[in-house]
Structures are given as C-alpha cells and as structure tokens.
Amino acid sequence: MAVLNQLVIGASIGAVLLLIALGLTFTFGQMGVINMAHGEFILAGAYTAYMMQGLVGAQAVPAALPVAFLIAGTMGLILERLVIRRFYGRPLDTLLLTFGVSLILQQLARDIFGAPNVQVTAPGWLTGGIDVAGVQLPYNRIFIMALAVGCVVAISLYLSKLSYGRRMRAVMQNRELAAVTGVATQRVDQLTFFIGSGLAGVAGVALTLIGPVGPSLGTYYIVDAFLVVVAGGLGQLRGAVIAAVALGVINSFVEFWTDASLAKVVVFAVIVAFLQFRPQGMFVLRSRALT
Amino acid sequence: MPRRFRGGLAALCILSTLVAATACAEDPTSSADGGGDSDTIKVGILHSLSGTMAISEVTVRDAELLAIEEINAAGGVLGKQIEPVVEDGASDWPTFAEKAQKLISQDKVATVFGGWTSASRKAMLPVFERNKALLWYPVQYEGLESSEYIFYTGATTNQQIVPALDYLAEQGHQTIFLVGSDYVFPRTANKIITAYAEANGMQIVGEEYTPLGHTEYSTVVNKLQQAQPDAVFNTLNGDSNVAFFKQLTSVGVTAETMPTVSVSVAEEEVVGIGPDNVAGHLVAWNYYQTTEGERNTAFVEAFKAKYGAEKVTSDPMEAGYNAVYLWAAAVEAAGSTDVEAVKEAAGGISIEAPEGTVTIDGDNQHVFKTARIGVVQPDGQIQEVWNSGEPIKPDPYLTGYDWAEGLS
Numbered sequence: 001m002a003v004l005n006q007l008v009i010g011a012s013i014g015a016v017l018l019l020i021a022l023g024l025t026f027t028f029g030q031m032g033v034i035n036m037a038h039g040e041f042i043l044a045g046a047y048t049a050y051m052m053q054g055l056v057g058a059q060a061v062p063a064a065l066p067v068a069f070l071i072a073g074t075m076g077l078i079l080e081r082l083v084i085r086r087f088y089g090r091p092l093d094t095l096l097l098t099f100g101v102s103l104i105l106q107q108l109a110r111d112i113f114g115a116p117n118v119q120v121t122a123p124g125w126l127t128g129g130i131d132v133a134g135v136q137l138p139y140n141r142i143f144i145m146a147l148a149v150g151c152v153v154a155i156s157l158y159l160s161k162l163s164y165g166r167r168m169r170a171v172m173q174n175r176e177l178a179a180v181t182g183v184a185t186q187r188v189d190q191l192t193f194f195i196g197s198g199l200a201g202v203a204g205v206a207l208t209l210i211g212p213v214g215p216s217l218g219t220y221y222i223v224d225a226f227l228v229v230v231a232g233g234l235g236q237l238r239g240a241v242i243a244a245v246a247l248g249v250i251n252s253f254v255e256f257w258t259d260a261s262l263a264k265v266v267v268f269a270v271i272v273a274f275l276q277f278r279p280q281g282m283f284v285l286r287s288r289a290l291t
Numbered sequence: 292m293p294r295r296f297r298g299g300l301a302a303l304c305i306l307s308t309l310v311a312a313t314a315c316a317e318d319p320t321s322s323a324d325g326g327g328d329s330d331t332i333k334v335g336i337l338h339s340l341s342g343t344m345a346i347s348e349v350t351v352r353d354a355e356l357l358a359i360e361e362i363n364a365a366g367g368v369l370g371k372q373i374e375p376v377v378e379d380g381a382s383d384w385p386t387f388a389e390k391a392q393k394l395i396s397q398d399k400v401a402t403v404f405g406g407w408t409s410a411s412r413k414a415m416l417p418v419f420e421r422n423k424a425l426l427w428y429p430v431q432y433e434g435l436e437s438s439e440y441i442f443y444t445g446a447t448t449n450q451q452i453v454p455a456l457d458y459l460a461e462q463g464h465q466t467i468f469l470v471g472s473d474y475v476f477p478r479t480a481n482k483i484i485t486a487y488a489e490a491n492g493m494q495i496v497g498e499e500y501t502p503l504g505h506t507e508y509s510t511v512v513n514k515l516q517q518a519q520p521d522a523v524f525n526t527l528n529g530d531s532n533v534a535f536f537k538q539l540t541s542v543g544v545t546a547e548t549m550p551t552v553s554v555s556v557a558e559e560e561v562v563g564i565g566p567d568n569v570a571g572h573l574v575a576w577n578y579y580q581t582t583e584g585e586r587n588t589a590f591v592e593a594f595k596a597k598y599g600a601e602k603v604t605s606d607p608m609e610a611g612y613n614a615v616y617l618w619a620a621a622v623e624a625a626g627s628t629d630v631e632a633v634k635e636a637a638g639g640i641s642i643e644a645p646e647g648t649v650t651i652d653g654d655n656q657h658v659f660k661t662a663r664i665g666v667v668q669p670d671g672q673i674q675e676v677w678n679s680g681e682p683i684k685p686d687p688y689l690t691g692y693d694w695a696e697g698l699s
Contacts, residue, residue, distance in 0.1 A: 002513060002517055006513060009510055013507060013509065106341070110345070114349075115340065116346045116349060116350065116563060117530065117562070117564075119562055119565050120565075121565055127540075127567075128541075136516070136542045138538075138541035139541075140541050141509075209541075211506040211534040211537065212346075212530035212533035212534055213533075214345075214346050214530060214533075215341070215345070216341075216342060216343050216504070219504075220504055251507075252509070252510055255510040255511075259499060259501070260473075260507075260510070261501070261502050
C-alpha cells in the first residue's frame with residue numbers, strides 16, 4: 001500500500017504548504033506586497049511555541065496557536081505601518097525591504113535564542129499514530145491537516161460572513177471603488193496584513209511538530225509559500241488550496257519514484273510550465289476594473 | 292562653479308578620501324607569517340555563524356575560543372598572547388573561501404581553525420594551498436584527502452565509519468539503508484560503505500539523498516518502511532537530522548525495530564531533535580561528554596562555566612579545542628609561527644585531550660583517535676557502548692583495507 005501511503009503523504013505535505021501559503025496569499029493578493037519576511041513570521045510562531053513550553057509545559061503546541069497568531073500578526077502590523085505602507089505600489093522595493101527585514105529578524109532570533117536549534121516537545125496525545133489499512137497516519141500529521149482545514153474554513157467564513165471580510169474582498173476587487181463607497185482602505189490593509197502574518201505564526205507552531213526550530217526555519221519554507229501563492233492565483237483561497245494539494249501530491253510521488261532533489265526540480269518545472277499557459281495563476285479575480 | 296562640474300568634483304573628492312583612508316589603514320608592522328603587533332599572534336576562526344550549519348558550528352567556535360583563552364591565561368604561545376579573528380562562513384561554501392583569503396591576506400593570521408562540511412573544506416583547500424597557509428579542520432569527514440596545508444583533527448573514515456560498520460556487522464545487521472544529505476561527504480562515505488558491505492556480506496537495500504536543509508522526510512520514511520532494513524546508516528547533516536528523527540519517530544519506528552547509526556548527530560544536535568525522538572539510536576564518534584577522564588571533566592566544567600550550565604560538549608567541539616592546543620604545541624616545538632616550521636615540528640606532537648591521548652600523524656597530518664560507538668540516552672547524553680581500545684592510526688586513503696581498493 002505504498003501508493004496509498006504516498007497519497008496521504010502528499011496530502012499532508014499539501015497541508016503544510018497550505019498553512020504557510022495561506023497568509024501570504026492574502027498579503028500578496030490584497031496589497032501586491034511581496035513579503036519576504038513571511039518566513040520569519042513563521043519563525044516567530046515556532047519560537048512562541050518554544051517559549052510557551054516554559055509557561056504551559058507539555059501542552060505548549062496547542063496553547064501556542066492563538067498566542068502565535070497574535071504575536072506574528074502584531075509583528076506583521078508593525079512591519080506594515082513602519083515600512084510597507086510607505087512603499088505602497090512599489091513591489092520591487094518592498095521585495096528588497098522585506099528581504100532585509102527577514103535577515104534582521106533571523107539574526108535577532110539568533111541573538112535572542114542562540115544559533116543552535118531549540119527543543120519543542122510535542123504533547124503526548126500528538127505522538128504516535130494509527131495504522132488504517134496499511135496506511136500510516138501519525139497524529140501530528142492529522143493535526144496539521146485538521147489545522148489547515150480549520151484555517152481555510154475560518155478564513156472563508158470570515159470573507160463571506162463578516163463585514164470586515166467583505167470589506168477585504170471589496171478592496172481586493174477594486175480599491176478605488178471601495179474607497180469611494182466609504183471603506184477605510186488603509187484600515188483594511190492593516191487588518192489583512194495582521195491576519196496574513198497571524199496565519200504564518202499559526203503555521204510556525206504546527207511546523208514545530210515535524211521540523212527543526214532554529215533561526216533558519218523561515219528560509220526553508222518561504223520559497224514553497226511563494227510557489228503555492230503564484231500557482232494558485234493571488235488572493236484566491238480556492239487557488240491556494242488546490243495548488244498546495246497538487247504540489248504536495250506531485251512532490252510526494254516524484255520523490256517516491258526518484259529522489260528528493262529531483263522532486264524539487266520537477267515541481268519547479270511543473271510550475272514554470274503551468275505559468276507559461278496561465279501566468280496569472282489558477283484562479284483569477286475577474287472584474288471590470290480598468291487596471 | 293558651473294553646475295555640470297559639481298557632480299564630478301564631488302565624486303573626485305570622495306574617491307580621493309577613500310584612497311587616502313585605505314593608505315592610512317596599511318599596517319606597517321604586519322609580517323608575512325603571523326600578523327598582529329609584536330605582543331600578539333593573530334589566528335583566524337572561520338565557521339558558519341548563520342545559516343543552516345550554524346546550529347552545529349557556533350559551538351565549535353566557542354570551544355576554540357575557550358582553548359585560546361586557556362592558553363593565554365597560561366602565558367600564551369612563545370610568550371605572546373593569541374588574538375582570535377572570527378569570521379562567518381554563513382553556511383555558504385564560496386564565502387568560506389572568500390573569508391579564508393581575507394584572513395590570510397588582510398589579517399595575516401598565523402593559522403586558521405575552521406570549516407565543518409566537506410564542501411566548505413573543499414572550497415577552502417585551494418586558498419590554503421595557494422597561499423601556503425595552514426588550516427586546522429576539526430570535523431569527522433570522508434577521508435580520501437591529505438592536503439599538505441591542512442591538519443585534520445576530526446576522524447577520518449577508518450576511525451569513525453569503518454568501526455561503526457564493524458559494530459553493525461558484529462551486532463548481526465545484514466541489510467543497511469543509506470540516508471544522507473546531497474553533497475560530497477555522504478556521497479563519498481556511501482561509496483566506502485558500499486565497498487565495505489560487498490566485502491563483508493552485507494547488503495545495501497537503499498540509498499537516498501536529500502538536499503541540505505531539506506525538512507520533509509515522510510517519503511524517505513515510507514521508503515525505509517518498505518525496505519525494512521536491519522539498520523539505517525545516517526549521513527544527514529544540519530537541520531535535516533531534526534526533521535528526519537521527528538518524522539521517523541512519529542510513524543512509530545523505534546531504535547529496536549530499525550536502529551540508525553548517525554555520524555553527524557552529537558550532543559548539540561540531540562538537544563534540537565529532542566532526546567525522546569532519538570533515544571536508543573546509535574552514534575559513532577571519538578568523544579562524548581560522558582567520556583571518562585580528568586581532562587574531560589575539566590574541559591566540560593570550563594565550558595559550562597564560560598558559556599552556561601545548560602550547554603553540552605560534543606566531538607567536533609572537542610576536536611576544535613584540541614586543534615588549538617595541538618597548534619600551540621607545534622608552534623612551541625618549532626619556536627616560531629612560520630608555516631613550514633610548524634608543519635615540520637607537528638609530526639608526533641601529542642597532547643592529553645578530553646578524549647584521551649591525541650597524537651599528530653606526520654605522514655598525513657591527521658591525528659590518532661579512539662573510535663567510540665555510543666547510544667543516545669533519554670536525558671540527552673550519549674553513553675559509550677564500545678570503543679576501539681587503542682587510538683587508531685589515521686588512514687585517509689584506506690590503504691590498509693583490501694576492499695577499499697579502487698576508491699578514489
């Protein structure tokens with residue numbers, strides 16, 4: 001049942017990709033801001049889980065989820081107010097700036113927590129797994145998949161039901177028109193950035209279950225996050241979900257048949273080929289705006 | 292002044308100021324073989340202080356600085372104090388070469404202690420050979436190298452990998468799965484392991500490579516479970532080890548059902564992985580924090596006193612520490628820091644190290660080391676379960692083994 005196992009592995013890789021890309025899809029899609037510091041918000045979430053260990057002990061990982069959301073969200077908000085807002089409409093400049101911010105944050109993490117990796121222990125109920133018809137389902141992977149699904153549901157409810165969410169969609173569709181109808185676009189931008197970065201923090205907590213917690217954590221995931229966002233279409237929730245799962249499954253099967261390095265190459269090649277035919281990504285916002 | 296001239300004049304002023312500043316910065320007293328002023332001897336320390344390898348290399352730098360501090364407190368070398376110049380290789384191999392060149396030409400250091408990955412060493416090797424400067428390389432590696440300008444204080448294959456394979460064979464493990472990071476050390480090590488396996492009736496049932504910094508190991512773990520080897524030989528390096536062991540344990544693999552022997556997981560990495568995830572698995576080194584001996588007790592105490600009681604010591608840290616002491620001893624024996632004199636005097640130099648007696652082998656500039664196999668304990672320490680008894684003579688080209696013929 002290796003093939004079925006790989007399918008499940010593909011889904012769990014997809015869940016990880018979805019978590020890290022979800023926040024980025026909104027900040028990138030909403031404001032056209034290329035936030036290279038997104039990986040460091042993930043890092044902030046991971047270190048939040050590490051610090052919660054001191055307070056809460058074994059249940060640090062689930063307890064850290066809301067805390068990481070707030071901390072990473074606040075960091076995103078500060079970044080937006082201090083830096084990004086001044087470079088609105090200049091994507092290349094924001095790219096460079098946020099890259100610089102990411103380097104600063106990485107070194108800050110090294111200075112505060114030390115360069116070596118730190119230990120985050122998973123709670124007892126997340127260790128081990130179940131075996132269903134020969135398919136391995138570790139509890140931590142199930143947790144990550146559930147978390148990804150939960151985040152997607154929460155965000156889609158937010159976008160459709162809450163007035164703040166609808167304003168976010170309005171600004172994404174047509175900024176000038178939204179402003180004219182009385183939506184405070186700057187406020188909405190701040191909120192979007194807060195939520196997007198907060199989601200990165202949540203992803204960081206989840207990643208402590210399966211990977212290293214060290215200052216370079218963000219660099220391992222940032223490229224994958226951008227791949228998912230670009231392939232799925234900016235600001236498109238459906239696109240992010242489908243792109244994440246598709247990339248996860250492709251990666252998992254190619255790796256199974258060849259090896260990890262080749263799998264990475266193939267995934268890149270697939271995305272490049274896809275973008276040749278559809279440069280705007282899988283799903284795109286259709287509006288009558290002239291720009 | 293006409294406006295169009297102002298820009299050019301400003302540029303000229305800035306340019307001439309820069310030239311003047313550089314000219315003033317020339318140090319008229321620096322000498323070719325050991326910089327600094329007449330009271331200090333400068334040495335270079337070049338490790339990754341950032342990037343994926345920082346988790347391992349920062350502590351080696353700390354151990355080397357401790358050794359320098361201790362030697363200075365005891366009077367220094369040739370009556371002069373040692374002045375360390377620390378540079379960051381940033382886990383980027385070309386940066387290692389660049390910084391090495393900088394340390395040699397600009398800082399004019401007497402020697403450099405540095406490197407971790409074989410990739411960084413291979414990048415630095417031409418720099419040291421071209422400039423006829425000395426590098427002390429403190430990490431276990433894949434052998435098949437013996438540069439005249441490098442001293443290797445870490446284990447070569449016959450002091451680490453081969454004893455580990457002997458131990459596995461002794462324990463009755465016949466089928467081995469190889470997992471490694473994709474660069475020169477694991478690739479070469481696996482060639483050696485494959486040759487050993489062929490000669491000793493063991494079977495290699497899989498060979499997987501992942502890029503450095505890779506953190507997604509579900510597929511590799513799945514392949515391991517498909518193959519069901521008796522043992523896994525793990526040559527992963529850096530953060531990948533954390534992800535690998537966390538994900539291996541999460542599917543229920545234990546050290547009883549599928550033991551792994553790692554050559555890049557030491558006390559420092561165990562902290563990052565979490566002892567629960569790696570307890571019971573084997574590691575192959577020449578030194579553990581638990582190694583018995585007064586010299587080791589003193590070393591561990593001094594390290595904890597300087598850097599914090601929760602710190603741990605590991606083999607590469609101890610090898611870096613030894614490298615400084617060995618260099619100092621060679622300089623004293625040679626009576627100068629001149630590279631050729633130090634190389635001449637180094638053969639046969641012996642010190643009491645935390646791992647036991649360590650002697651430089653003048654033939655190949657490696658050191659005699661005792662091989663020790665250990666098991667990771669639930670408290671994060673490593674307990675020795677086997678050692679080779681006597682320090683093993685280093686044999687980087689494996690000339691003493693018939694099965695190794697043909698390995699380049």
